[in-house]
Amino acid sequence: xxxxxxxxxxxxxxxxxxxxxxxxxxxxxxxxxxxxxxxxxxxxxxxxxxxxxxxxxxxxxxxxxxxxxxxxxxxxxxxxxxxxxxxxxxxxxxxxxxxxxxxxx
Ligand code: HEC
Numbered sequence: 001x002x003x004x005x006x007x008x009x010x011x012x013x014x015x016x017x018x019x020x021x022x023x024x025x026x027x028x029x030x031x032x033x034x035x036x037x038x039x040x041x042x043x044x045x046x047x048x049x050x051x052x053x054x055x056x057x058x059x060x061x062x063x064x065x066x067x068x069x070x071x072x073x074x075x076x077x078x079x080x081x082x083x084x085x086x087x088x089x090x091x092x093x094x095x096x097x098x099x100x101x102x103x104x105x
Contacts, residue, residue, distance in 0.1 A: 023102070023105075024101065026097065026098050026101040026102075027098070027101045027102045027104075027105065028102075029095065029098040029101075029102075030095065030097075030098035030099045030100070030101050030102025030103065031102045033092055033095040033098055033099050033102075034046065034099060034102055034103070037089055037091075037092055038053075038056070040052075041053040041085075041086065042054075042055075042056055043055065046102075046103050052085060053085075053086060054080040054081055055080075056103055057103055057105075058103060058104065059100070059103050060074075060100070061096060061097070061100040062074045063077060064096055064099055064100055064103070065096055067086065067088075068088065068089055068092060068096070068099070069088060069089075069090050069092075069093055069096070070088055070090075071084070071086065071087070071088035
């Protein structure tokens with residue numbers, strides 16, 4: 001959905017070094033993915049509502065997989081919003097575990 005998200009991501013990871021020592025490597029990676037792909041709509045603090053998207057802190061893996069990769073929800077899940085504004089971002093499929101780790105905290 002953006003020009004070169006993976007290049008941006010690589011740059012962000014390269015520049016981040018040890019930006020936040022409190023995060024595990026997986027969570028730090030998830031944070032970079034989140035900052036690169038999600039904060040156009042969600043808040044930089046996942047616990048807060050963003051300019052467009054709802055808070056996503058604590059989202060379980062199956063929710064992230066369904067919503068981020070396919071634009072759907074797990075069976076029986078009650079979405080925070082009835083809208084369908086978010087575009088699926090299948091490119092982050094390899095990072096779903098890292099994203100889950102970051103949002104879990
Ligand atoms: C284009 C704006 C936009 C982007 C980019 C975006 N989202 Fe969303 N997101 C939304 C909106 C708006 C909703 C509310 C449902 C809807 O309208 O699709 C949402 C809903 C969600 C939900 C479901 C919340 C719930 O419990 O109902 C999750 C999880 C989520 N987003 C995660 C992410 C992640 C992770 C990323 C980055 C990989 C991301 N979103 C990128 C706009 C966006």
